[in-house]
Amino acid sequence: MVGVVACGSVSSIKALWETRIRRGKEEEEQKRRTSRGGTTGRLGVGVWEDRAVLARLKQKLQTEDGRLILRIEQEEWKTLPGCLIQLSQVHEWQIHRTGLMKIPHFISSFQNLLVLDLTRNAISEIPKQIGKLTRLRELLLSYNRIQFVPEELSGCESLEKLELAMNRDLNELPVQLRNLSRLQHLDLSMNDFSVLPDCVVALPALEWLDIGGNRLERLPEDIHRMDKLHTLWLQRNKLEKLPENISMMKNLDTLVLSKNKLRDIPPLMEGMSNLRFVNFRDNPLTLDVTLLPRKTPADDGEDEDDREMFGREFMQMYIQEARKRAYAVLNMHCVNQTSEDSSK
DSSP states (O other): OHHHHHHHHHHHHHHHHHHHHHHHHHHHHHHHHHHHHHHHHHHHHHHHHHHHHHHHHHTTEEEETTEEEEEEESSOOSSOOGGGGGGTTOOEEEEESSOOOOOOGGGGGOTTOOEEEOOSSOOOOOOGGGGGOTTOOEEEOOSSOOOOOOGGGGGOTTOOEEEOOSOSSOOOOOGGGGGOTTOOEEEOOSSOOSSOOHHHHTOTTOOEEEOOSSOOOOOOTTGGGOTTOOEEEOOSSOOOOOOGGGGGOTTOOEEEOOSSOOOOOOGGGGGOTTOSEEEOTTOOOSSOOOOOOOSOGGGSSOOHHHHHHHOHHHHHHHHHHHHHHHHHHHHHHHHHHHHHHHHO
């Protein structure tokens, strides 16, 4: 009887443990199934979210003049989703006032991009990947928070227009930007530049430059290297004098110098007959020169304010008056010298 009881006890214990092991395995399998089911569910939700966002982005697509444009205005898009890469055929981005904080690194996948317009956002960085956009013609990043421009931007070999106005703390550009051989239009206004970057002077195709509202105290003596420049905005800086070589800029027809600290106008500028618009308003010029009233102001359609604003006549009259006074001082010196010699 003892042996039977012992054998029964062992069998019962074995059965008990086998039951526990089986239940444990079943519980683990159930957990795994639940886990797989949960993950699948989450992935499914992610896929559906991407599809919903992509559908929303597709609603922002417009076609104009054969270009496919992504246009988002005054909506909250602080980041751009990765699913956007599925719209890589887009030619132009126009994303304004959305609070966008960064340009995604996958921007390099948009090889068809011709215009990247992200003005009035909160972008603080231009990614290096932007240099892979070799077909990009316009990069517009005014009214953002950019403090640094990467040298890789010089890889955008087709760039014709670059706008970086009102980024406030931007004060330098990489020397490599001189390699942008097609750049014609550059806006650096309302930043923190204290000198005109040499890479800007070296741009071979530059025609239009605005660097007003900075801290420029002088212009480079070789400014005439910008021989294709026709428009130069220098308003609201701290310029105290102009280099003589500015008179060699034969294509320059618009020169705005209002609200600087200029004391004089270089005499050589008198020969700049190409200037159509020149403005010296609000400068502490040494001479007080007033334009003579016209006898027939209607002859060319300009009133007195137009004459002063355009400033061509003012510039010439100022230089002539300065020359007269210089001659008068010289003659007076000669007379005094002659008198001294005679008295001897």
